[in-house]
Amino acid sequence: MALFVHLGSVVVGFGAVLLVDWLGFLWLTGRATLADVLRTAHGAHVPTWAGFAGLLVSGLFLGVPAGPKAIAVLVVGLNGIYAGVLLSELSRHPTPPTALLTRATAATLISQIAWWTAVILGYLNSRGR
Numbered sequence: 001m002a003l004f005v006h007l008g009s010v011v012v013g014f015g016a017v018l019l020v021d022w023l024g025f026l027w028l029t030g031r032a033t034l035a036d037v038l039r040t041a042h043g044a045h046v047p048t049w050a051g052f053a054g055l056l057v058s059g060l061f062l063g064v065p066a067g068p069k070a071i072a073v074l075v076v077g078l079n080g081i082y083a084g085v086l087l088s089e090l091s092r093h094p095t096p097p098t099a100l101l102t103r104a105t106a107a108t109l110i111s112q113i114a115w116w117t118a119v120i121l122g123y124l125n126s127r128g129r
Helices: 002-028 034-062 068-091 098-127
Strands: none
Touching: 002 034, 002 098, 034 068, 068 098
């Protein structure tokens, strides 16, 4: 049961992150507006954190991660808190300053690297059982 919840939580949490990042990419290519990205990010906030919480709880039943995976999970969580702060800041500006957009881009890259690292290490760990 814990593995089912864990996999479902990956789909919900990481799926929401991928959706927001995809809209960000569409904005960068001129195929979406920043308002579209921010609206999607606000809507994805709850599923992202619900998925992350589900991963943490179900992960306790699967075995607490050690080493690099634990660091990746910690980075995902801390960066998610920071991204929430950035989302609030971005929402206050009709045309966000370049420095704020640079910080948001860095948070997005960190998020992708940390999520993919945790997913890949989780997969590799499950193969070793």
